[in-house]
Amino acid sequence: MGGQVERWQYLNPGKTLAETLDISHKTLLYVEGVTVSFDGFRALNDLSFYVDIGELRCVIGPNGAGKTTMMDVVTGKTRPDQGFVFFGQSINLLELDEPRIAQAGIGRKFQKPTVFEQHAVAENLELAMAGDKRVWPTFTARLSGEQRDRIDEVLTIIGLTEQARRPAGALSHGQKQWLEIGMLLMQNPLLLLVDEPVAGMTHQEMDRTAELLLSLEGKHSVVVVEHDMDFVRSIAKRVTVLHQGSVLAEGSMDEVQRDPRVVEVYLGE
Numbered sequence: 254m255g256g257q258v259e260r261w262q263y264l265n266p267g268k269t270l271a272e273t274l275d276i277s278h279k280t281l282l283y284v285e286g287v288t289v290s291f292d293g294f295r296a297l298n299d300l301s302f303y304v305d306i307g308e309l310r311c312v313i314g315p316n317g318a319g320k321t322t323m324m325d326v327v328t329g330k331t332r333p334d335q336g337f338v339f340f341g342q343s344i345n346l347l348e349l350d351e352p353r354i355a356q357a358g359i360g361r362k363f364q365k366p367t368v369f370e371q372h373a374v375a376e377n378l379e380l381a382m383a384g385d386k387r388v389w390p391t392f393t394a395r396l397s398g399e400q401r402d403r404i405d406e407v408l409t410i411i412g413l414t415e416q417a418r419r420p421a422g423a424l425s426h427g428q429k430q431w432l433e434i435g436m437l438l439m440q441n442p443l444l445l446l447v448d449e450p451v452a453g454m455t456h457q458e459m460d461r462t463a464e465l466l467l468s469l470e471g472k473h474s475v476v477v478v479e480h481d482m483d484f485v486r487s488i489a490k491r492v493t494v495l496h497q498g499s500v501l502a503e504g505s506m507d508e509v510q511r512d513p514r515v516v517e518v519y520l521g522e
């Protein structure tokens with residue numbers, strides 16, 4: 254991570270990428286008029302989507318609605334044909350590559366957990382401080398007191414304090430998912446994109462995941478893409494419904510579930 258920060262500072266003396274962020278308008282993420290085509294098919298179609306500072310947003314929509322593509326665009330994996338994507342008012346994400354976007358403060362959790370199974374839970378968190386996974390095998394950090402405190406804090410947030418010394422490979426599926434969220438938290442992201450966090454979880458694990466995501470609200474902006482409607486209802490404040498690459502509806506869970514267009518789209522699935 255040090256190297257990346259230094260490179261950035263070379264371009265912007267005295268400032269890290271995250272320090273150039275302008276969030277004076279309380280909006281953290283701006284996705285505006287974004288279109289992505291795959292061989293002529295519009296996976297995103299003039300999509301506009303905004304996320305406020307510290308908000309927990311749920312994104313739902315039938316299969317193929319464009320949810321994953323939207324996250325791919327925000328994290329720099331897919332480049333749009335048209336539109337703007339800004340982090341705060343000042344950082345144009347379309348000018349940054351994937352590592353720089355992560356460095357600016359955007360963390361993404363994929364559906365399948367990718368923890369280092371042979372390493373202890375706490376070591377996984379330690380490694381995550383190094384940021385770029387490619388440098389993990391050679392990462393040997395001398396932890397400061399502050400960093401140890403952060404590891405303890407994150408272990409508490411993800412409810413794995415008692416598992417800290419166990420190899421990550423010995424954790425249950427749900428615990429691995431929480432560890433991976435913890436690994437993202439070690440980077441202190443301003444925005445967390447979380448893809449289907451409760452797929453394959455028991456009910457108990459789902460409840461715990463709901464608590465965990467709710468506890469992040471206010472400290473991080475969190476965008477959760479999820480198919481499980483009971484789970485979405487348990488955490489939802491504002492829900493965005495995507496359909497055919499655009500926003501079909503947005504509002505509280507009750508509002509979107511009452512919306513006849515949403516009902517039609519889901520019944521037609």
Ligand SMILES: Nc1ncnc2c1ncn2[C@@H]1O[C@H](COP(=O)(O)OP(=O)(O)OP(=O)(O)O)[C@@H](O)[C@H]1O
Nearest residue numbers: 291292295296314315316317318319320321322323
């Ligand atoms: N690389 C690609 N090449 C061609 N088509 C693609 C590609 N990626 C996505 N698509 C298509 O774009 C559309 C949107 O896909 P996307 O994965 O974003 O939807 P989604 O809402 O995440 O769906 P799901 O809920 O099933 O994961 C789909 O029709 C998909 O087949």
